[in-house]
Amino acid sequence: MKPLMPFRIYNKAKATLPVEDEHWYRIKAEVQADQTVIEIYIYGEIGGWGITANQFIQDLKALDDGVSPVVAAFNTNGGDLFDGLAIHNALKRLGERCTSRIDALAASAGSVAACGAHRVVMASNSMLMIHNPWTWTSGDAEDLRRVADVLDQTLEAIIATYKAKAPDIDDAELRRMVNDETWLTAQEALALGLADEIGSGVEVKACLGQGATMKRYRNTPKALLDQLQDVQPAPSAQDDLPAQVDPPEPAVTDSAKLALMITQACGKAGISNLVEPLIDSTKLADEATVQAALTRAKTVRDLCVAARLPELAVEYVQAGLDAPAVRARLFDKLVGSGKGFEIDNSLPSADDEPEKVKAHLPNPSTIWSARRQATRKGA
Known part of the structure; x- marks a missing residue:
């Protein structure tokens, strides 16, 4: 039997559209109230085109002293499932000192990663999205059957991560929601046990620069897409006043x-x-x-x-x-x-x-x- 060719588990989407989203990844340790806190910002796609598990784990290992609280802030449309699982496991190994904070959106592999933390705090207007794994492949009938088997196995991995976070969730209902691509509000996630606390809200439009990617999903809430529209502020009288600025330095042309x-x-x-x-x-x-x-x-x-x-x-x-x-x-x-x-x-x-x-x-x-x-x- 020939070996299965390597492939990647993607965000589920009907078509791949050009994405011009900005990625923001930062990890730092700073003193807050006489205590060192490690903050991680995962704002962007997870995987090869954005924030990889390798980069995340190495950076965390370099800063982690083994005792400081770790807060991982998420605003991601998802990405590679394997990277999401690796980040999930890295957060889970931190134990009770780790908190995931969903600032705007944790979708797809992002929801898998966020649920690895001991405690999940969602902003009041944030969302958590769960769905089936998806991939592309090529080959003969045997290849395609084996890929389908692998997708079934990765689905079980996804189910296991959510049930580890919410052990009381009904298995049949969870599988239905995953299959239907379900977008959960903070209140709904809290009721299911996928979130532990609802925090103060943030302006979603300011956090999500991922509008093009959101359109790739089949059930993206219209209210969320509406918030992603850029609103140009009306000009004010102050705009007509000449700005007092220093003259620019001459540009280099040689x-x-x-x-x-x-x-x-x-x-x-x-x-x-x-x-x-x-x-x-x-x-x-x-x-x-x-x-x-x-x-x-x-x-x-x-x-x-x-x-x-x-x-x-x-x-x-x-x-x-x-x-x-x-x-x-x-x-x-x-x-x-x-x-x-x-x-x-x-x-x-x-x-x-x-x-x-x-x-x-x-x-x-x-x-x-x-x-x-x-x-x-x-x-």
């Missing part, structure tokens, strides 16, 4: 200085292999263009590394692609390869450090070519 700026920034960020592509793609037009390209290049590199295709970063930076376009291309390559996604939640060993890219100075001919093109464009 090609050599811009090339040096790229070289130094890339060296500092560990992306020296992207110096030449950045020079080519920006044409060393001006400082604003260069700064925007540098920010974009770092994001592109991170996405390619997460997809285990770091060699594509040079091509995508050269083409000037933004993050949504890179996500789409990486997704197409991974799906088109027929190999699926490999899942590895183990911590890397100390000897498994990423290979450092040797820094090198930009090619003078490239700078000269960019300068000539910029001059012709200006003419």
Whole structure:
């Protein structure tokens, strides 16, 4: 019998839409009322495109002293189930000193992760969403039957996490809610035992930058989608008054200085292999263009590394692609390869450090070519 190809358990969605959500992940230890508290913010997708279990576990291990309270704040549309389970287990190992705080939404794998804490506190206007596992795959009939078996097994893992948090919940009712993709209010989650306390509310619109992803689910509450609409404030009389600001510093326009700026920034960020592509793609037009390209290049590199295709970063930076376009291309390559996604939640060993890219100075001919093109464009 041939081995089952690796695959990834996704958020359940009818179609994959371009997502331009912002991700915010932060972990810190600070003194509050004469006691050190470790706070973790998981604001964004869980898994390869956002907050991975490996990153989470390593960062927590570096800060945890074994006695301080740990508060994990969630605002996530979900993501990879295996990463969610790994985060769930990491929180569960902390015991009674761990609290999950759902600030706006814990959906899909996010709800699995949040329920790992000893205590779950939901904001009064937050939501918890539970549903069936979902994936994509390819292969012959035998492959598809085995994938269906794995999905059944992962469903049991999901059920087990919720029942561990709420042991008195009716099994048949829980399975019905999971199958129906159920969105639970804080009050409903509390009644079921999936939450322990309802805290003060927050403005959901300010917390959720994930509107595009929310549309991928089939039963997203309309009230939640309405709150995600950006509301532009009406102009006030003060807007017409001239602002008293210091004059801006003159922008850098010299090609050599811009090339040096790229070289130094890339060296500092560990992306020296992207110096030449950045020079080519920006044409060393001006400082604003260069700064925007540098920010974009770092994001592109991170996405390619997460997809285990770091060699594509040079091509995508050269083409000037933004993050949504890179996500789409990486997704197409991974799906088109027929190999699926490999899942590895183990911590890397100390000897498994990423290979450092040797820094090198930009090619003078490239700078000269960019300068000539910029001059012709200006003419």
